[in-house]
Amino acid sequence: SGEICGIKLPQGLQQAARLPEPIFTPSTKAEVGDHDINVNFDDVLARIGADKANQIRDKSIQLYQLAADYARERGIIIADTKFEFGVDANDELILIDEILTPDSSRYWPADEYRVGISPPSFDKQFVRDYLETLDWDKTPPAPPIPADIIARTQQKYQQVRDILLG
Secondary structure: OOEEOOEEOOOOOOOOOOOOOOOOOOEEOOOOOOOOEEOOHHHHHHHHOHHHHHHHHHHHHHHHHHHHHHHHOOOEEEEEEOOEEEEOOOOOEEEEOOOOOOOOEEEEEHHHOOOOOOOOOOOOHHHHHHHHOOOOOOOOOOOOOOHHHHHHHHHHHHHHHHHHHO
């Protein structure tokens, strides 16, 4: 459609092309088993107010940029990631859930990155790619994942960990 979460994307964007700058693409939690629902920033403002919405947007981009810079120095591109926020008993914004893992981020080897193709990855995309080869309509329950796919995914997770942590 040329946009995501109400943000217009550059025209002529190719698969895996880098955006001019990081963007904030909020979503809400879906019912169990469903995909999260993308929303625009105005929806976030209406749901939680300007103060928390701006904090979440600004912290998300700041965290992403710090991690992306760190990874880039080590030959890894963090194509995207997700952060989940909540509030504590004092209504203070807090990060919840895991962050910057191969389950919540797309990690690409910089030396194999090419615009226009789906880059090889060190994340759960490997499992997604396997599932795309099956005759499955993507409704739960998911088909069982073979042991060799699990093992290769685990190797990818360990490989990116080793590259990033030295």
